[in-house]
Amino acid sequence: MLNKLKHLIIGSPLPTHLLSEKKLNKIRALAAFSPDALSSIAYANQEIYLGLVVAGSAGLVLAWPIGLAIAGLLVIVAISYMQTIIAYPGGGGSYVVARDNLGKYAGLVAAGALLMDYLLTAAVSLTAGVEAIASAFPQLWSYRVELALFFLLIITLANLRGLRETGTLMSIPVYLFLGTYLPLVAIGLIRLLVGGGQDLELVAPPASHPVTLFLILHTFATGCTALTGIEAISNGVPAFQSPEAKNARRTLLVMAILMVILFSGSIGLTQFMGVIAGPDETILSALARKVLGTSPAYFLIQFTTMAVLAVAANTSFAGFPRLAAILAGDGFLPRQLTSLGDRLVFANGIVFLSFATGILIILFGGNSHSLIPLFAVGVFVAFTLSQFGMVIHWLRIRESGWQVKAIANGAGAITTALTALIVGFSKFLEGAWITIFVIMILYVMFIRINQHYNTVKRQLSLRGLPPSLRPFPPPRVVIPVSGIHRGMVDAVDFARSIASDVSGIYIELEPGDSKRVIKEWQNWFPDIPLEVRPSPYRSIVGPLLDFLDETDERHNDGQLAVVVLPEFIPARWWHGLLHNQTSWLLKTALLYRRRDLGFQRVIIDVPYHLKK
Helix, strand or coil: CHHHHHHHHHCCCCCHHHCHHHCECHHHHHHHHCHHHHHHHHHHHHHHHHHHHCCHHHHHCCHHHHHHHHHHHHHHHHHHHHHHHHHCCCCCHHHHHHHHHHCHHHHHHHHHHHHHHHHHHHHHHHHHHHHHHHHHCHHHHHHHHHHHHHHHHHHHHHHHHCHHHHHHHHHHHHHHHHHHHHHHHHHHHHHHHHHCCCCHHHHCCCCCCCCCHHHHHHHHHHHHHHHCCCCHHHHCHHHECCCHHHHHHHHHHHHHHHHHHHHHHHHHHHHHCCCCCCCCCCHHHHHHHHHHCCCHHHHHHHHHHHHHHHHHHHHHHHHHHHHHHHHHHCCCCCHHHHCCCCCCCCHHHHHHHHHHHHHHHHHCCCCHHHHHHHCCHHHHHHHHHHHHHHHHHHHHHCCCCHHHHHHHHHHHHHHHHHHHHHHHHHCHHHHHHHHHHHHHHHHHHHHHHHHHHHHHHHHHCCCCCCCCCCCCCCCEEEEEECCCCHHHHHHHHHHHHHCCEEEEEEEECCCCCHHHHHHHHHHHCCCCCEEEEECCCCCCHHHHHHHHHHHHHHHCCCCCCEEEEEEEECCCHHHHHHCCCHHHHHHHHHHCCCCECCECCCEEEEEEECCC
16 A cells, blocks of 8 residues: 555656666756856845845945956866866766765765755755745745645655656756846846936935955855756766766756856846835845736746746755765665666665755744855855866876866866855854854764774675684574464474474563463473573563573573564554564664674574455
8 A cells, every 4th residue: 555655656666677767857957956046036136135234335236346347266166067067977966076086085074065955055045035025925924844744745746756757856946046037137227228317325224334354255155055956967967868067068058157157146236227126025126026016927036037037946866865975876875876766866875965954844833044154155165166176087088178177177276265255254243153063064974974884894705714623503492482373383394394403481570370371381492401490670682582592592502592582463454553573672672782602592483374
């Protein structure tokens, strides 16, 4: 029943040979990888406005210069990542580049920063999307958390269905967003040229804070969230149809051009048209209302903003599981993250990201402004390490045109490093310290996981293992007895087939309980001894382990007794909830108990399946 429900929701399993057919063309890829980058104008513009409005008109006139600086930075980063796609068509982005050129440890810092960026991107995009629609319908403000979690569920299910389905679903809001915002910018520009602008001094609220260098740097830092998501294409090159690298570069170029037009266009219109947001309203909502009034087109704009911001989280769902799979393949995250699910996607990574994003949305009350200070630090750390790594790559490879490529990546490295310092400094006390701390925790976790895998590998290695000259002694078998039933008969028969030394052990929880069991045991198995151990504290596991230790020490035959566990298996999954699961408890206790007397204990489960 559960499998049928699963297949109904996410689709039937797909064979591995269809993996190449599930890849994305450029149209679907732009929709799958660009929502975060394209829609970041919503929260980036909002943060620039909130950062400058406290200084009144003197602050708001700086929006356009700051926007142009960020747009220039965006162009530099885009060019740099186009070089990365050429050099690393296998994907992985910042982590792979930093690992290969700057070393393992630099790569892990980049990986931790990127994972944090993906997580925050998902949370900020969903919460900002809900705020966009709530600007048009203020009664929704009190339901921001519930709406954000609902959209998170939809995106999670879409990604679990597979790449093509995700790209198809994301295409609708992404291209609807472009089809509404590009005309909005064009109409606003025409109105600005025809009717002239608005003097900010006449409409701006009074200043409560002077214009300072720190205010400008802080606003620049928050506005740099516009660059989040630009690295997603370089991380997901393998998801493209062949030729992967060529298609990925073209898609990145188109995405960068659209980002510059939307970001600089909306910032410029906001400043020169003198747009001021009202209470419980985003600046983009105020801009759309200024250009379009309260016509149906305005509500369409708000709907498409909400939709594209909601699916902007899909950039994280496209990048996070893939990066996690690469890290897991290198032994820095659990191996389960490398497994493709039924629909040829990294399902474990998708589920983990969805769960973590939901926690962030709940903890921050669905407020994107509270999440923004944690944002951008991680992504610019990853940008910087990636670009410095690419400089080393070109210096080492020295292929045709390497000088130009090294200069391009060097420029990217310097500008992103300076931006990372500005972002970290200006937003440190507001929450950037949390992101830095979590990246450090992730770094330590990567190292510890890798140490564990290396330790396991050394312990399982056959290298230096001498051939065993001593034959394994005949086994001794102990059967824990809960009662006399058909499952017990099968267990005893199996024990007799592998050993001549077989005994039973019954743990008596209440005085007198053992009389009936002893009588039935003697009737059915008169040739097998049964020992009874009282348990004054009503525990089964402790007395059983004590008995096994005693019998092993008494025999001292170079082995530990084999434990044969009879276990009946209910016909329905919910039937198991009605039973004590004693066999499972015993099995767990025996399996994870450290070796005794230098030997390992063999545990054999003998199932008896109930029919109904």
